Amino acid sequence: MASYLPQAKDLILQFSSWKVIHIKRSENKSVDALSKLVSTNFEHFAKDIYIEVLGRPSIPQHQVLIMQTDVESWMTPILAYLTSGVLLEGQAAARKIRHKALNYKIQYGVLYRRSFLCPFLRCVDVEDANYLIREIHEGICGFHADPRMVMAKLMNVGYYWPGMHMDAVQKIRKCDLCQHHAPNTLRPKNELVPVTSTWPFQKWAIDIMGPFPEAPGRVKFLILAIDYFTKWVEAKPFASITVASIKKFLFEFIICRFGIS
Structure with missing residues (x-):
């Protein structure tokens, strides 16, 4: 139909006036019956029915020449x-x-x-590789998969080129829809640095959290401490944060950790 559209526009220019009329389905039964003749066997027709079979389209066919240049690739x-x-x-x-x-x-x-x-x-070369990535990632049947799945689909359908994964990563990073609708990751931008400890209480940490809504006893703060060697954690609520409360908490934390009575 796209090929017939330019020819229809050229014919419209030859008329002084024209208008488009919408024909209802109930009034278009004859044309509907003619459209179904394509899938009908002509041998069962009566002799008084004349059918013209067009062997070629009524529009001129454009010849397309495939030009292939010798471009060096990998x-x-x-x-x-x-x-x-x-x-x-x-x-x-x-x-x-x-x-x-x-x-x-x-x-x-x-x-x-x-x-x-x-x-x-x-x-395949670089040009075909970019087309394959676009078609699988955002084509008709594409669902904006990650680079690993795109590379797996490319190999399943039978294509290969060096650096498939890196090319898929670089191409998918430029996808506008993925940047707008991709889920936000909670992972840190930098690699995590593990904190190691050789013996108990060589490294330990303390943190203060709050204020929270008041609980029974008017407590609304929380003090936490952890030993990096044994991963021993202690937490205790307080009504207020003072130097005396922190010292008391640390004293109880050490006593509970080493079992001092």
């Missing part, structure tokens, strides 16, 4: 070695290509990579 050295035995200059580079070529195979002019868990994977 597959070029491997294809050159497998087809004609040409290696790169330099002993180290030639040895590297010769070692890589053991995992590849050419079939009908297409480069494939051998795989242990699935059939041969078709190798």
Whole structure:
């Protein structure tokens, strides 16, 4: 229908005036019956019914020429070695290509990579790789998956190129919808640094929390202490935070930890 639209617009320009009339479904039975003739067997028709079969569309067909340029990619050295035995200059580079070529195979002019868990994977260049990532991530059947799932789907459908995971990460980071609707992560931006301790009470910490709504006894503060070696935790409520209350809490914490009576 998109091909017929420009031709319809050209025909409209030849009329001085025109208007669009909506025909109800009840008044359009004859046209509806004609549209169903495509899926009907012509042998069962009566002899007084004349049918014209159009063998080709009434609009001119545009010829599309596929232009393919010889652009070098990561597959070029491997294809050159497998087809004609040409290696790169330099002993180290030639040895590297010769070692890589053991995992590849050419079939009908297409480069494939051998795989242990699935059939041969078709190798693609950078342009095709970007299209595949976009199609799987945000295409018709895409659901904005993470890079790991996108890479797994690419290998399941039979495609491969070096650095698949990193290319998927860089491409998905630029997705506008993922940046707006992705869940907020609560993980810290930097790596956690573990706090180690060699013996009890070499390192310990204390923290004060509150004020909270008053509880029975008019307590509304909470003092916590932890020993990093044994992970011993003590917590006690207080009505107010003073130096005397902190000292009392620490004294009870040490007594309870070491069992001093």
